[in-house]
Amino acid sequence: MGRxxxxxxxxxxxxxxALTGAxxxxxxxNISLKRVVDQSTLIKALRKIKxxxxxxxNLERWRKLEKL
Known part of the structure; x- marks a missing residue:
């Protein structure tokens, strides 16, 4: 690890x-850096399977259930 x-x-x-409880x-x-890396990795993976x-x-059914 570098300094x-x-x-x-x-x-x-x-x-x-305050947000992370660090x-x-x-x-x-370190939490922030890890989250940036994780988020970027996830975005790349999602773009790959897009x-x-x-x-x-059934989108209509889901929308009706959300209103309940």
């Missing part, structure tokens, strides 16, 4: 800590 000194927006770090700035940064899945559901 890097950066200037980070304190308000943004405070929001990340115990330190380091943990907040248009390849066959829809077999």
């Amino acid at each position: 890097t000194n950066v200037v980070i927006d304190d308000r943004l770090i405070a929001k990340v800590i 115990k330190s700035k380091k943990e907040a940064i 248009g390849t899945l066959k829809w077999e559901g």
